[in-house]
Amino acid sequence: MSLGGQTVAVHIAMWTNEHGYIPGKKELDHKCRNRLCVNPNSDHLEMVTRKRNALRREEARRLRCEEVRT
Template sequence: METVERFKKFTSPDRRTACVNWIGAKAGRGYGVFAIDGKQVYAHRFAYEMAKGPIPYGLEIDHLCRNPACVNPDHLEAVTHAENMRRSTAVAAARASAALIRFCPKGHEYTAENTRMHNGKRSCRKCSAQAAKEYDARNRDVRAAKARDRRAAARQALGMAE
């Protein structure tokens, strides 16, 4: 049986959404998978390449319909990873949810002066400063104990009484 014919056996059109849903095997997050010559490929990538040609280097396939099981080439677009993430409903939902949080877990308000951004995540400057002070205090005690031990060992090695 030809590959394209075998591929079509695993599809099911949805008149309501115009999606062509993959009903064969699925990988994580609901993406269809399909074997060609013993090699597993994503069904949506295969559908795109059959309809529109090779996926340009550096691009990935975005589901415009937001349905990972859809293999309708009209619902697929080659975009950069950054564009795909910007369009992602999960990313958008996480950003919207984070924007609603106005206070850190310890109750400090996220203001321009009190917020530090690192790798796309925000943190509370007051909490960071407090954690640094606690870390220094813990290490100060450890350093002092080690210094006492070294002095005692040196006195003992020299035969000095304490």
């Protein structure tokens, strides 16, 4: 998808259309954990720092692994 002449992921374009541009040091976290989700609602996407996004991703992986083991 194109946004301002630049190719971006659809979820970023949807967020920008709904909430405005994402500052340079922020990125979108899929709170719903579905990377294909493009719903710009705050239940699905949240603007966070790269570090926060990485921590949440690792936590989600850890929890998934625990579910598989039980």
